[in-house]
Amino acid sequence: MDSGRKPARKSPDASPASAARRKFINSVAAAAGGGCLLALGAGLYSRSAAALPAQALRPPGALPEADFLAACVRCGLCVRDCPYDTLKLSDLGDPVVTGTPYFHARQVPCEMCEDIPCVKACPTGALDRALTDINKAQMGLAALVDHESCLNFLGLRCDVCYRVCPVIDKAITLETQHNPRSDRHAMLLPTVHSDACTGCGKCEKSCVLPVAAIKVFPRELARGALPDHYRKGWEEKARHGGSLIGEQVEMPVRGFDGSTAGRSATETVVAPHTPAPDIPAAPGVPAAPPPRGAGGLNSKWKP
Amino acid sequence: MATSTLSVKPAAACAPARSLWQRQRWLILRRSSQVLILLAFLTGPWFGLWIAKGNLSSSLTLGVLPLTDPLLVLQTLLTGHLPYSSALIGAAIVLGFYLLVGGRVFCSWACPVNVVTDAAAWTRRRLGIKTGRVPDAATRYWLLGGLLVAAAVTGTLVWEWVNPVSLLHRGLIFGMGGGLFVIAGIFIYDLLVASRGWCGHLCPMGAFYGLLGKTALVRVAAPNRKACDDCMDCFAVCPEPQVIRPALKQVGQESPLILAADCTTCGRCIDVCDKQVFKMTHRFDQRSE
Numbered sequence: 045m046d047s048g049r050k051p052a053r054k055s056p057d058a059s060p061a062s063a064a065r066r067k068f069i070n071s072v073a074a075a076a077g078g079g080c081l082l083a084l085g086a087g088l089y090s091r092s093a094a095a096l097p098a099q100a101l102r103p104p105g106a107l108p109e110a111d112f113l114a115a116c117v118r119c120g121l122c123v124r125d126c127p128y129d130t131l132k133l134s135d136l137g138d139p140v141v142t143g144t145p146y147f148h149a150r151q152v153p154c155e156m157c158e159d160i161p162c163v164k165a166c167p168t169g170a171l172d173r174a175l176t177d178i179n180k181a182q183m184g185l186a187a188l189v190d191h192e193s194c195l196n197f198l199g200l201r202c203d204v205c206y207r208v209c210p211v212i213d214k215a216i217t218l219e220t221q222h223n224p225r226s227d228r229h230a231m232l233l234p235t236v237h238s239d240a241c242t243g244c245g246k247c248e249k250s251c252v253l254p255v256a257a258i259k260v261f262p263r264e265l266a267r268g269a270l271p272d273h274y275r276k277g278w279e280e281k282a283r284h285g286g287s288l289i290g291e292q293v294e295m296p297v298r299g300f301d302g303s304t305a306g307r308s309a310t311e312t313v314v315a316p317h318t319p320a321p322d323i324p325a326a327p328g329v330p331a332a333p334p335p336r337g338a339g340g341l342n343s344k345w346k347p
Numbered sequence: 348m349a350t351s352t353l354s355v356k357p358a359a360a361c362a363p364a365r366s367l368w369q370r371q372r373w374l375i376l377r378r379s380s381q382v383l384i385l386l387a388f389l390t391g392p393w394f395g396l397w398i399a400k401g402n403l404s405s406s407l408t409l410g411v412l413p414l415t416d417p418l419l420v421l422q423t424l425l426t427g428h429l430p431y432s433s434a435l436i437g438a439a440i441v442l443g444f445y446l447l448v449g450g451r452v453f454c455s456w457a458c459p460v461n462v463v464t465d466a467a468a469w470t471r472r473r474l475g476i477k478t479g480r481v482p483d484a485a486t487r488y489w490l491l492g493g494l495l496v497a498a499a500v501t502g503t504l505v506w507e508w509v510n511p512v513s514l515l516h517r518g519l520i521f522g523m524g525g526g527l528f529v530i531a532g533i534f535i536y537d538l539l540v541a542s543r544g545w546c547g548h549l550c551p552m553g554a555f556y557g558l559l560g561k562t563a564l565v566r567v568a569a570p571n572r573k574a575c576d577d578c579m580d581c582f583a584v585c586p587e588p589q590v591i592r593p594a595l596k597q598v599g600q601e602s603p604l605i606l607a608a609d610c611t612t613c614g615r616c617i618d619v620c621d622k623q624v625f626k627m628t629h630r631f632d633q634r635s636e
Contacts, residue, residue, distance in 0.1 A: 071483040113503040114426035117419045118513060119405035120521055133517060137525025142508050143517055167405050167413060167437065168423060168430035
């Protein structure tokens with residue numbers, strides 16, 4: 045049987061059944077190949093485009109990016125229910141995945157509606173309804189990226205990003221520091237705290253500079269991470285009620301009396317309010333001479 | 348393909364007294380349906396009168412009726428995400444509707460890409476373009492399988508990155524930029540490379556809705572098939588010409604109903620037939636003159 049069939053298969057003008065079979069196999073192979081190629085192309089394209097660009101922020105309650113892209117059906121219902129036209133849908137060719145909602149803080153920031161209508165509108169849960177308090181939203185994380193042009197770093201009292209922050213004094217605080225340039229003024233440095241920042245973008249929107257010095261980024265982009273095994277000595281000490289490695293010999297610091305030398309411009313100077321005579325000066329903090337009182341630093345400036 | 352060897356007769360050659368309405372009725376109704384669906388989404392952003400919000404992927408009509416693309420929900424489920432009930436209910440409603448009325452009714456009565464590919468097919472006929480190579484009609488099923496597998500493997504809605512159907516509908520409602528190139532690409536592909544290439548051979552959404560078409564109640568039939576004079580106008584204009592023959596020529600079936608799930612129920616064959624062979628009817632209408 046087999047030996048009889050083989051030559052017939054090889055000849056080009058074989059039986060009609062064989063020709064039909066060959067044509068069928070050819071067409072199926074072409075269809076399968078074409079289909080798989082197209083699907084593969086789409087898959088590769090989607091992978092390359094999956095990273096969120098630095099300045100694009102997701103709506104409040106958005107799942108982590110990978111889960112979000114699985115859940116979001118690109119319907120735009122969140123965009124429709126956003127009362128401030130903050131959200132927009134990405135188009136093909138935009139750096140954000142086609143059809144998904146995002147916003148640019150510098151253009152229109154999130155106004156942090158208390159009823160969070162965008163989350164309520166989402167039919168799939170790409171925006172998680174577990175988010176009921178907008179102050180718990182984590183759309184992004186602000187970072188004061190440009191210390192060289194931030195007016196507060198230059199010694200001025202701009203403070204605008206701090207003033208407009210909806211979570212003022214929690215998400216952004218002003219940290220007082222000595223100004224080493226004038227050596228007799230303070231700098232009040234806007235400082236973002238990741239545990240309270242919602243990433244709404246009002247700070248970036250209202251930065252008075254032509255290009256914002258404070259910017260909001262997707263959180264995974266803005267945050268660093270300590271190695272897992274790192275412990276902060278002062279936290280462990282507080283938790284355990286004492287040093288875990290025993291008492292250390294504390295060496296007195298000499299040579300910095302009455303001077304800011306050796307101190308970085310951004311280092312926070314904390315002067316002890318009531319200098320205790322029995323404690324030797326802590327490293328980095330000069331012991332203030334008692335007559336000067338709580339002021340701490342001797343800038344040698346005299347009127 | 349058989350149709351590519353046909354040419355369209357000049358309308359005057361064999362046109363008896365049939366009014367413009369009789370010759371274009373189903374096309375006009377279909378275009379109206381497509382435009383009205385689009386307008387339902389556009390009256391909100393244009394005039395502040397909100398009828399439907401969202402787009403064909405998922406929408407909320409009059410604040411109460413959720414509608415969701417069932418293929419999209421299927422992909423979402425395959426990625427491992429369970430959507431909220433509003434999306435699932437919306438998908439069930441859409442699924443039920445097309446199972447009842449006819450799967451590919453979506454293609455010819457709702458889908459915005461249909462206008463583009465119809466325009467390409469019309470231009471191709473008008474210019475007498477016969478070039479190109481048509482992919483196998485089964486490619487769409489491979490593509491459908493591929494995108495479902497891709498969703499499960501990658502854990503993301505891969506197809507939605509490039510899906511021209513949602514791209515165009517979303518673009519028309521929310522604004523459009525780069526998506527226009529995809530739509531232009533489909534037009535050129537259908538015009539120069541493959542007759543009815545996108546909708547009839549590649550589109551996995553069409554393939555999905557085709558699978559829902561086995562139980563369609565609304566069907567085109569050829570009850571007056573004795574009057575057919577083999578002018579081939581219906582074959583030339585039909586987006587899925589292979590569905591006509593069994594009903595018209597009684598090949599493999601006695602019934603005059605076009606039962607193939609590929610039929611998009613567009614009714615264009617009814618429009619173009621001067622002998623009035625075809626009519627829109629229901630699945631159980633076996634009458635044949």
